[in-house]
Structures are given as structure tokens and as C-alpha cells.
Amino acid sequence: MSGAQSLAQPGGISDPALIQLVNKLQDVFTTVGVANPIDLPQIVVVGSQSSGKSSVLENIVGRDFLPRGSGIVTRRPLILQLINRPASSQSNGANEELVAGDDKAANADEWGEFLHIPGQKFFDFNKIREEIDRETAAKVGRNAGISPAPINLRIYSPNVLNLTLVDLPGLTRVPVGDQPRDIERQIRDMVLKYIVKPNAIILAVTAANVDLANSDGLKLGREVDPEGQRTIGVLTKVDLMDDGTDVEEYLGGFGGGEELFETHKAYRNKSSYCGTPYLARKLNLILMMHIKQTLPDIKARISSSLTKYTAELDSLGPSMLGNSANIVLNIITEFTNEWRTVLDGNNTELSSSELSGGARISFVFHELYSNGIKAIDPFDVVKDADIRTILYNSSGSSPALFVGTAAFELIVKQQIKRLEDPSLKCVSLVYDELVRILSQLLGKALYRRYPGLKEKIHSVDPKTGKPLPATATPARAASPTTGDTNLGGDNNSGFFGSFFAAKNKKKAAAMEAPTHTQGIGYPLLISSYYNIVKRTMIDMVPKAVMLNLVQLTKDEMQRELLENMYRTDTLDELLKESDFTIRRRKECQDMVKSLSKASEIVSQSRVDLAALQLKARRNPQGYRTIVHNTT
Secondary structure (H helix, E strand, O other), rough: HHHHHHHHHOOOOOHHHEHHHHHHHHHHHHHOOOOOOOOOOOEEEEEEEOOHHHHHHHHOOOOOOOOOOOOOOOOOOOEEEEEOOOOOOOOOOOOOOEEOOOOOOOOOOOEEEEEOOEEEOOOOOOHHHHHHHHHHHHHHOOOOOEEEEOEEEEEEEEEOOEEEEEEEOOOOOOOOOOOOOOOHHHHHHHHHHHOOOOOEEEEEEOOOOOOOHHHHHHHHHHHOOOOOOOEEEEEEHHOOOOOOOOOOOOOOOOOOOOOEEEEEEEOOOHHHHHHHHHHHHHHHHHHHHHHHHHHHHHHHHHHHHHHHHHHHHHHHHOOOOHHHHHHHHHHHHHHHHHHHHHHHHOOOOOOOEEEEOHHHHHHHHHHHHHHHHOOHHHOOOHHHHHHHHHHHHHHHHOOOOOOOHHHHHHHHHHHOOOHHHHHHHHHHHHHHHHHHHHHHHOOOHHHHHHHHHHHHHOEEEEEEEEOOOOOOOOOOOOOOOOOOOOOOOOOHHHHHHHHHHOOOOOHHHOOOOOOOHHHHHHHHHHHHHHHHOOOHHHHHHHHHHHHHHHHHHHHHHEEEEHHHOOOOOHHHHHHHOOOOHHHHHHHHHHHHHHHHHHHHHHHHHOOOHHHHHHHHHOOOOOOOOEEEEEE
16 A cells, blocks of 8 residues: 555544545535635645746646646646545446547546536546646636636546645736736735635745745745744755755755755755655645644534525525516515504614614604794793883873783784794604605615615605605704703704704893883783793694604505506516626525535534544644745
8 A cells, every 4th residue: 555545544644534525615616606705724835936836736746737838827726636546446437538648657547627527537637737728718818817716626646645735826026928017916916815814724835046035935925924823835946056055954844856865965864754755745734634623613604604695695585486566565565564663663673872763753742842942932032122112002092001912912923923933844854754764764675676666665755746856865854862861052053953042042031120011910921821832832733743744654655655656567667676686696596505515515524523623622723834845
């Protein structure tokens, strides 16, 4: 049995079921075509152009299969899944399509499979290289552009250990030829997108003949992993170093060039853990340990994400099926029921910081309007001289012993007229609150789903019964909160200011010296009568507004909506969904599908998650940064 096989046995250094489980989860999200919402453990290979990244991967696989050339060769992320398959195993199924080639070394024990071509096996590794080139060109063309869309490749071989690696475009600084001007930023953003994830293990590849201080891979890795807890350094091209120099001071492990390491005086003492086999075993062990530590959290994230997207999908509702007339009828009925519920204060979504719904209308009646009426003083406008003049005019040529009715009514009517303006403003405030409630109800997901229906409900001005102008925006009352107790204060500006404009004016006690009219109690008579009128207004105006505005909308809204909207010729137009709803429903459906499949894969796995969670608590993650070498 080969070393790779012994290492991959259950109970050995690594359990292949762990890495295969992550591979299945990776395939689920790629196949469905959605962005992976779960941070899956994987080894991400980063480095500058021509640093030897491709050589590292090909040495691990033991085959030449990656595109070669100058400039940017890797232009799409390549998710490479290596799966150990014993040589004695036979091919599954007799009808699988085989891709023949001219590779004399091709055999039935090693092949590759692309996720975008399910069921097709590539036994010729030259054909794998051609398929990578073809699929890359199909996405980004033949120029030097790049794309974040990954290519998924599985390689089955008895000579590999179970690994998941991501090969990314090499970092570059200066655009060459027909490369985009911002190619450096594009590649950097793509690399950061992969390595910034906490579950990504960074394999930073650096040529040995380049100063480590100038290593692009290590620099980028340090940005997201300052302590090097999940960074592995790989030194390549050791045989190209200048005479008299070596990398002994950096090395924690080696890869490739076994003969060089066995004979070189600086490296031969470490030959027992040199070369690609040691690098592959080390990566396999680290990845397996990493998966063990993160798998319980992955299962929890899958469950929470599935719950989140399922709830959003339910809120969006199914695509319109069935009778459109019944759907419109149900929406109108639901809307009017919500309208009544909010006005009656039976809404389940109660706020502890701000008044809402019917409570705001009550606030207008019993706080704003009541205090505004009470603050009106008849004597801040009518002076003593005015009263004397009216009395003299009403008595004619002979002084009157008693006050005439005509004079009294003249004075009082002038003051009662002053109550009209705050009463009308009270009606406007209540109306604005009703419009505000209407806008809040129409802001729910159900009505965003049908913009035509929403506009139809909101298109009529209840004051006139005619459509609102396109630019009309109803006035909004201030937002009363439970802390608005200082209703008088100095707040004489704004929409509520007129209620309290006269509150701080001079009172009768600050007037001039008592006159003859005060002596006979005429101001007292006016004040007493005026107070009776104010109490009547405070009592009757809210009742009239409730009856003719608030209660009327509760009783008549459903009938009015049915008369104006329940028409056969307009139903389909009303139920035309918004583009956002259609697009978002498709996204949620795809995400729920992929997460459900992922949850099923994790649930059916034979991996003991409880045991893994216990081990993770006992052995917290903490990789040291190690340096390997390959040529």
C-alpha cells in the first residue's frame, strides 16, 4: 500500500470523509449557481506571476495539467479537489463517457472531472488543460481579462491525498499588452475575497531567488492574517538561487527536488521531510484538522442561513398562481383589516419609544388640540378700552344699567372665531396621520411586490376623491413620542406652533389698573362663557373628526377599494410583480435549494459532529507559519 493510501484510511492521519464532505458542499453551491454563503475550509494558493504556483500544484498531483505560457495564465479561480482512489478500484458504471487522447501515460486509475460537464471523465491530462483553456475563453474571451467565476475540477488518483485547493491568478503590478489598466486591482480584490475568509488556509508561494520582504503573497497574507495563524509559506526555485546562498534559515519543510536536498550540504540533514510528498501530507493534515475544528460551526451556519432565506422566500410569496380576482380580493381584505387593526391599537408590533397608529391620532386630540384650545386667552386680543367702546356704543345716548345682549354677543363671537383655525388644523393633522399610516402599510413587502396595486391604492386624495398629483407629498405631522410632556414650552414654530402661540402672552392680571367694566365683572362674564365654549369644542371637535373621517375610513375603505380596483380589465395589470421581487424570489429559491441540499449532506454524513466539536474545544486552532520548498 502506498503512503498516500495509508494516510487516507479512516483512523489514519486523515479521514477522507471530512474533506469529501466539504467537497460536496462546495459542489452544491457551484452547481446551483449561487454565491456561497458558508465559509468552507479550503487551501488558497496565492503568489505573484511566475512564482511557481502551477508547479506546486502539478507536483502535488503528479501530472502536468495546468495551462502554461507568459503573462496571466490562470484567469479564473480553479477549485481543485484531489480525491484519493485506490488503484485496485474499478470504474463506476459501464456507460460513462471516456475522453481518449494521445497521452501514452494515461490509465484507468487517474482521471479528472469538471463540474460543468457532469459524468464526463478526462483520462488524458492534456485534455484537461485544453478544457480549462476553453472554459476560460468562453467566459472572458481570448484577451488577458480575468473573471471571478470559478472552474471546479476533481482529480481522482491513487497518488494524491484528499485536498481542496484554490488556484488564483498571479499577482501583478504593471499591465502588459492588452491587459486591463486596473488588472492589479482586479486580481488583488479577487485574491482578498478568498483569503479574507477565516476558514481559508493561505498557501503563499514565493520564488527562493526573491527577497521574502518583497513577496506579494506573504504581504497579502499578512493583511488578513497578521499573526500567521493560517498562513503557509512555500519557497520555489531553490536551484536557481545565487551561488553561496541558501534558504536554510527559512525552511520548516521542503517540496520537490529530492536529489538536490539529499546532496546539498545545507539541506541534506532535513531530507527526511523534504519534497512534495511531505508538503502534500502536511497540507492534508492541516486541512483535515481545520475541517474538524470548523465543521460544527458550518452546520450551525447552514441551519441559520436556511431559516433566514426560507423566511424571506415566504415573505415574497409564491409566483402568481390561480384566479387573479381572488388574489386582489384577498389583498384588499387583508389591507382593510390591517388598517382597522392599526387604528384600534391592536397591532402586534408595538413600539416602546414612539407613538404609532391610532395612538398618534389620540395624541393630536387630547394633547395638541386640547392644550392648544386651552391656551387661547380672549383678553390677549380684546383690551379694556375695546370693551368700554362696545358697551358705550350699545347703550346709545342713555347710559345702560345692565349689559346689553348685543354687546356681549359681539365680543364673544369675535373670540369664538379664533377657535376655528386650531380646529381646522386638528382635522389636517388627523388626516396627515391617516396618510402616514397608509404609507406605512403600503411599505410592507406584499405591496412592494405589486407596485401597480400599491399605486392604485395610494393614488386617490380622500379630500377630493381625485388622483393625487405625481409630485404631491402630504404634510407630515411631527413625531410625538412618549416623552413629549412639555407641550407648551417655547415651541411656537412649526406645524404645531399655532396651538401654543398665545400661551405665554400677558394675562388679565398684568393689564392696566381695574376699570369700571372690571368692577362690574364684565370680563369675568366673558371669560366664564368662553371657557364653556372651549370645553365644548374640546369635546365635540374630536368626536366630529372621529365620526366623519377616522370611523368613516374604517367603515367605507373596503367598499371604496372594491369599487375602484375590483375590475376584470385591470386585475392583471395590478398584479404585475416588480422586477426586484421576481429577481429576489429566484435568488432565494436557489439559495434555499442549495442550503437544503447542504443540510441534507451534513445530516447524512457519518462524521461525528459532536465529537469534532469536543475536540475543537480541547484543541483550539493555532497553526504556525511554516515554509516549504518546491522546484
